[in-house]
Amino acid sequence: xxxxxxxxxTILTLAGIYAALTLGxxxxxxxxxxxxxxxxxxxxxxxYTSAILTVGGSAQHLGGFGWPWWLAWxxxxxxxxxxxxxxxxxxxxxRADYLAIATIGIAEILRLIVRNEDxxxxxxxxxxxxxxxxxxxxxxxxxxxxxxxxxxxxxGLYAMAQATARSPFGRTLxxxxxDEEAAKAAGKNPAAFRLQAFVLGAACMGLAGAMLxxxxxxxxxxxxxxxxATFLVWVMLIAGGSGNNLxxxxxxxxxxxxxxxxxxxxxxxxxxxxxxxxxxxxxxxGLALQLILLYRPQGLIGERPPRxx
Amino acid sequence: MLELLNFYLIPGLVLGAIYALAAAGVSLxxxxxxxxxxxxxxxxxxxxxxALVAVLALGISPWVALPFAVAATIPVAWAADAAxxxxxxxxxxxxxxxxxxxxxxxxRAVVYFVFGPTPQNYGQGLVPPLLFxxxxxxxxxxxxxxxxxxxxxxxxxxxxxxxxxxxxRAMADDPDLARVTGVPVAGVIRLTWAVAAALAxxxxxxxxxxTELTPMLGFNVLLAAFAAAILGGIGRPxxxxxxxxxxxxxxxxxxxxxxxxxxxxQPAYKTAVAxxxxxxxxxxxxxxxFRGMG
Numbered sequence: 001x002x003x004x005x006x007x008x009x010t011i012l013t014l015a016g017i018y019a020a021l022t023l024g025x026x027x028x029x030x031x032x033x034x035x036x037x038x039x040x041x042x043x044x045x046x047x048y049t050s051a052i053l054t055v056g057g058s059a060q061h062l063g064g065f066g067w068p069w070w071l072a073w074x075x076x077x078x079x080x081x082x083x084x085x086x087x088x089x090x091x092x093x094x095r096a097d098y099l100a101i102a103t104i105g106i107a108e109i110l111r112l113i114v115r116n117e118d119x120x121x122x123x124x125x126x127x128x129x130x131x132x133x134x135x136x137x138x139x140x141x142x143x144x145x146x147x148x149x150x151x152x153x154x155x156g157l158y159a160m161a162q163a164t165a166r167s168p169f170g171r172t173l174x175x176x177x178x179d180e181e182a183a184k185a186a187g188k189n190p191a192a193f194r195l196q197a198f199v200l201g202a203a204c205m206g207l208a209g210a211m212l213x214x215x216x217x218x219x220x221x222x223x224x225x226x227x228x229a230t231f232l233v234w235v236m237l238i239a240g241g242s243g244n245n246l247x248x249x250x251x252x253x254x255x256x257x258x259x260x261x262x263x264x265x266x267x268x269x270x271x272x273x274x275x276x277x278x279x280x281x282x283x284x285x286g287l288a289l290q291l292i293l294l295y296r297p298q299g300l301i302g303e304r305p306p307r308x309x
Numbered sequence: 310m311l312e313l314l315n316f317y318l319i320p321g322l323v324l325g326a327i328y329a330l331a332a333a334g335v336s337l338x339x340x341x342x343x344x345x346x347x348x349x350x351x352x353x354x355x356x357x358x359x360a361l362v363a364v365l366a367l368g369i370s371p372w373v374a375l376p377f378a379v380a381a382t383i384p385v386a387w388a389a390d391a392a393x394x395x396x397x398x399x400x401x402x403x404x405x406x407x408x409x410x411x412x413x414x415x416x417r418a419v420v421y422f423v424f425g426p427t428p429q430n431y432g433q434g435l436v437p438p439l440l441f442x443x444x445x446x447x448x449x450x451x452x453x454x455x456x457x458x459x460x461x462x463x464x465x466x467x468x469x470x471x472x473x474x475x476x477x478r479a480m481a482d483d484p485d486l487a488r489v490t491g492v493p494v495a496g497v498i499r500l501t502w503a504v505a506a507a508l509a510x511x512x513x514x515x516x517x518x519x520t521e522l523t524p525m526l527g528f529n530v531l532l533a534a535f536a537a538a539i540l541g542g543i544g545r546p547x548x549x550x551x552x553x554x555x556x557x558x559x560x561x562x563x564x565x566x567x568x569x570x571x572x573x574x575q576p577a578y579k580t581a582v583a584x585x586x587x588x589x590x591x592x593x594x595x596x597x598x599f600r601g602m603g
Contacts, residue, residue, distance in 0.1 A: 033403065035403055035406060035407075037347075037410065090588055090591050090592055091591055094591060094595050096402070096403055097344070097345040097402065097403075097406060098539070098591060098595075100345060100347075100406055101345065101532065101535045101536075101539070101587065102584075102587060102588070102591070104347075104531070104532055105532045105536075105583065105584035105587060106584070108532060108580055108584070109578075109580070109581050109584055112577060112578055112580060112581065115577075116575070116577045116578070227414070231410070231414060234407065234410070238407070275425075276422055279418045279419075279421040279422040280418070280422065282414060282415075282417070282418035282421070283414075283415050283418035283419060283422070285414070286411045286412065286413075286414040286415035286418060287411075287415060289407070289408075289411040290392070290393050290408060290411050290412070290415075293393075293397065293400075293404060293407065293408050293411070294393070294396055294397070297400070297404070
């Protein structure tokens with residue numbers, strides 16, 4: 001029973017971390033129409049910021065500050081936001097596609113930095129020994145407690161995202177997304193609003209990165225894969241329903257459950273076939289995205305703009 | 310000086326020629342269909358691996374395998390357009406971009422599935438470089454430069470001298486006007502995909518000849534292709550080609566020891582040059598060198 005419960009808790013914890021990421025992307029793409037194709041960059045910055053601030057000293061990478069997680073996590077969110085600020089300031093006043101290209105670029109550069117700046121990130125060896133909150137409770141309760149913490153963070157982010165979507169600020173973001181000229185005519189500055197939404201979303205992603213690093217207790221370049229850290233998040237949001245915060249969470253949980261289940265199924269196959277099954281899954285998830293875009297562009301639960309109170 | 314020419318300028322020109330072909334394809338699709346085609350990099354990969362199949366099956370050299378690469382890549386572009394992009398034509402450009410991202414992953418998945426993640430090569434072995442006095446140039450570099458020049462010339466003749474090319478330029482300038490004046494839109498789109506796929510396959514095979522084949526081959530230069538296309542003014546294939554040349558030179562020169570024996574930029578960060586160029590263009594000249602589309 002216990003191994004099963006632990007496995008289930010692992011799946012749910014990762015689903016929760018993905019939910020935080022998807023909520024961040026929903027703020028950017030769903031609400032504001034910003035194409036961020038580099039969630040990986042913000043996850044990486046958040047993960048390494050929190051890892052470096054909390055681990056013990058080591059000659060292999062920067063560290064030794066030994067801060068508690070509750071101090072490091074907000075700073076991880078801040079790091080995500082700070083990375084987003086210049087990128088957004090440069091590319092958001094231009095065409096929407098330019099942000100997509102710029103974010104792909106920043107994600108690649110972050111991957112290079114992570115791999116090459118050994119003094120900072122430990123290079124290919126990464127940063128081991130990141131403390132996981134509530135570890136002291138032992139198994140399985142420590143892991144359940146961490147799941148509860150992630151769930152609480154996601155609930156908090158959801159409440160904030162809902163409040164944002166309902167606020168005049170959120171209405172302005174939707175107005176800019178749907179008709180920029182009309183929003184301009186109403187005296188709004190689209191570039192400034194877009195930048196705020198982009199930075200807020202990036203902060204969510206930085207926080208998700210921190211939660212990921214502390215869950216794995218390790219952060220290295222191999223943990224940052226464009227497929228799982230960027231593409232999967234897009235599939236989750238579009239499957240769940242762009243523009244709908246509940247849809248973002250639902251999509252994250254549903255797609256992650258599918259991803260983990262197929263991972264488990266593929267693991268049952270013998271050696272070589274298991275590797276190939278992973279590629280089949282990659283193909284199918286790409287195909288699934290296409291089918292959703294074609295036949296159900298609103299996702300599982302589409303956007304429901306709140307009525308003004 | 311000679312070192313600069315042999316080890317930085319010539320490789321820079323070669324890389325630039327490859328970027329030029331890739332960027333011209335990206336720019337062409339952007340001009341006619343008005344979306345950033347993130348599938349372009351993986352079309353390059355597809356072409357390079359198609360050439361590998363021909364090399365292995367027929368025992369020919371990769372240069373001779375180029376037509377096979379082109380012929381294998383065009384149907385992929387057409388199929389993706391028929392299955393996905395064509396049906397989303399009325400959707401926002403953003404949706405098309407996301408769709409092309411998904412299609413890119415599907416292509417990559419097939420390449421991974423068939424060929425695995427291990428790097429491969431065309432088995433050309435070591436060929437001694439040609440010497441022109443003190444100037445050394447690798448044979449493959451000479452071929453790539455000549456091949457890229459031929460491809461660029463063919464593209465130029467197509468766009469400038471043929472009816473079909475005029476129709477493509479008309480679509481890029483004003484799609485609605487083109488439609489009402491009787492430009493066969495569906496045919497122009499098919500032709501655009503064919504040309505873009507051919508350029509991608511050639512660029513991909515050249516890149517694989519110069520480096521090695523991996524399933525990430527094309528995706529790794531997608532950023533460079535877009536940076537070059539934006540530098541040249543997006544939607545303008547000639548500008549994109551020039552942008553590609555400049556970017557390739559900049560990338561290689563970035564690791565030249567200008568500063569007292571230290572490279573300007575560690576070679577590991579070469580990719581960052583494309584990003585830096587992109588950022589500089591977006592800040593100082595977002596319309597590109599040759600006024601791209603809005």
